[in-house]
Amino acid sequence: MEIMGRGFTQIIQEMPCYFHIFGKFAGYKLLNRKSPLYGSADIINVCNLHCTHCYWWLNRKENEELTVEQWQKVIDEKFKKNHVFIITLVGGEPTLRPDVIDLFVKQFPKRVCIVSNGTLPIRKIPNLYFYWISIDGTKEIHDKIRGPGSYDKTRKHVLEYVQNNGDKAWKDIWITMTINSQNYKTVKDVMEEWHDHTNKIGFQFHTPFAKGDPLFLPFGPERTRVVDDIMAMRKKFDDDYIINPDSQLELMKKNWGGRGTTPIDCPTWAIVSVDHMGREKRPCCIGSAENSAMKPICEECGLGCYSVLVGYGMKG
Numbered sequence: 001m002e003i004m005g006r007g008f009t010q011i012i013q014e015m016p017c018y019f020h021i022f023g024k025f026a027g028y029k030l031l032n033r034k035s036p037l038y039g040s041a042d043i044i045n046v047c048n049l050h051c052t053h054c055y056w057w058l059n060r061k062e063n064e065e066l067t068v069e070q071w072q073k074v075i076d077e078k079f080k081k082n083h084v085f086i087i088t089l090v091g092g093e094p095t096l097r098p099d100v101i102d103l104f105v106k107q108f109p110k111r112v113c114i115v116s117n118g119t120l121p122i123r124k125i126p127n128l129y130f131y132w133i134s135i136d137g138t139k140e141i142h143d144k145i146r147g148p149g150s151y152d153k154t155r156k157h158v159l160e161y162v163q164n165n166g167d168k169a170w171k172d173i174w175i176t177m178t179i180n181s182q183n184y185k186t187v188k189d190v191m192e193e194w195h196d197h198t199n200k201i202g203f204q205f206h207t208p209f210a211k212g213d214p215l216f217l218p219f220g221p222e223r224t225r226v227v228d229d230i231m232a233m234r235k236k237f238d239d240d241y242i243i244n245p246d247s248q249l250e251l252m253k254k255n256w257g258g259r260g261t262t263p264i265d266c267p268t269w270a271i272v273s274v275d276h277m278g279r280e281k282r283p284c285c286i287g288s289a290e291n292s293a294m295k296p297i298c299e300e301c302g303l304g305c306y307s308v309l310v311g312y313g314m315k316g
């Protein structure tokens with residue numbers, strides 16, 4: 001038996017965590033008490049790519065990074081104190097800070113995910129939950145967004161990881177695709193290309209930071225068709241390969257988050273997100289700790305990690 005990549009023994013070992021999560025869920029449902037369930041940390045202020053769609057470069061500033069000791073403090077104060085269950089390591093490109101990754105995995109065994117562009121060899125990390133590998137289309141479109149040669153590198157590294165790390169290594173690799181106006185026609189091909197090598201795939205939509213962003217796939221018939229196709233593929237695969245529940249996919253056809261740049265239904269409280277200095281980002285994990293920073297457009301938001309919670313009945 002496996003639920004979201006977690007085996008029976010692991011689930012038993014993690015019972016204390018589930019009590020916290022269940023308590024938080026009950027506290028929210030019964031008393032409207034809002035306590036974070038998840039964490040995300042930009043563990044690095046560097047990236048080896050400059051993707052056309054990326055929010056991270058929009059607000060990036062040249063300043064230093066935290067040491068492992070300083071991250072330990074952030075872990076204690078932001079994540080342990082809040083009893084968050086799963087932590088996602090992001091950046092920049094987080095695999096360029098293996099020291100910080102190792103610290104997080106040691107502190108939260110089997111509860112850390114790394115979101116990576118996969119252009120560097122993928123390291124086997126005992127007790128990591130899994131890698132999210134970002135794929136933004138078939139080779140030509142992916143490279144248009146992420147830069148020439150990046151698709152081949154990522155594919156090579158994923159296949160090497162799966163081949164070299166035992167017969168269960170494929171379970172460690174989950175694909176994340178951010179759908180936009182350039183790559184939406186490749187969604188089915190991406191699923192077919194990665195299905196046999198990886199454990200799961202998750203979809204989200206591009207979130208713009210300016211009105212009229214040409215990468216935003218407008219709400220309407222074309223976007224609805226993309227979502228309906230994903231739902232149809234969920235049935236076709238019949239193996240939980242696509243992780244987005246239908247309740248979330250339905251939301252992604254329209255505005256579910258807020259008005260202008262203000263979150264309304266979006267449960268921003270559910271994820272504690274810190275930047276590379278350990279400062280809390282607002283309003284959400286793609287926001288910033290600085291008030292003067294550019295803001296994501298909530299009414300056109302396509303982020304998966306918050307919309308999935310709205311699909312499960314959690315709101316702002």
Ligand SMILES: C[S@@+](CC[C@H](N)C(=O)[O-])C[C@H]1O[C@@H](n2cnc3c(N)ncnc32)[C@H](O)[C@@H]1O
Pocket residue numbers: 047053054055056090091092093094115116117133134176178204205206207208303
């Ligand atoms: C900022 S990246 C950091 C991790 C790593 N460098 C990578 O590319 O996977 C995290 C994820 O955010 C996605 N992303 C970047 N810009 C986005 C946007 N404007 N809207 C939605 N997702 C975005 C990326 O495609 C990637 O999957």
Ligand code: SF4
Pocket residue numbers: 047048049050051054055056057091092093117
């Ligand atoms: S690799 Fe990730 S962080 Fe770097 S530019 Fe691309 S999406 Fe942004």
Ligand code: SF4
Pocket residue numbers: 207257258261262263266267268283284285286296297298299301302303306
């Ligand atoms: S995830 Fe961020 S951008 Fe999206 S609705 Fe929530 S606060 Fe707004």
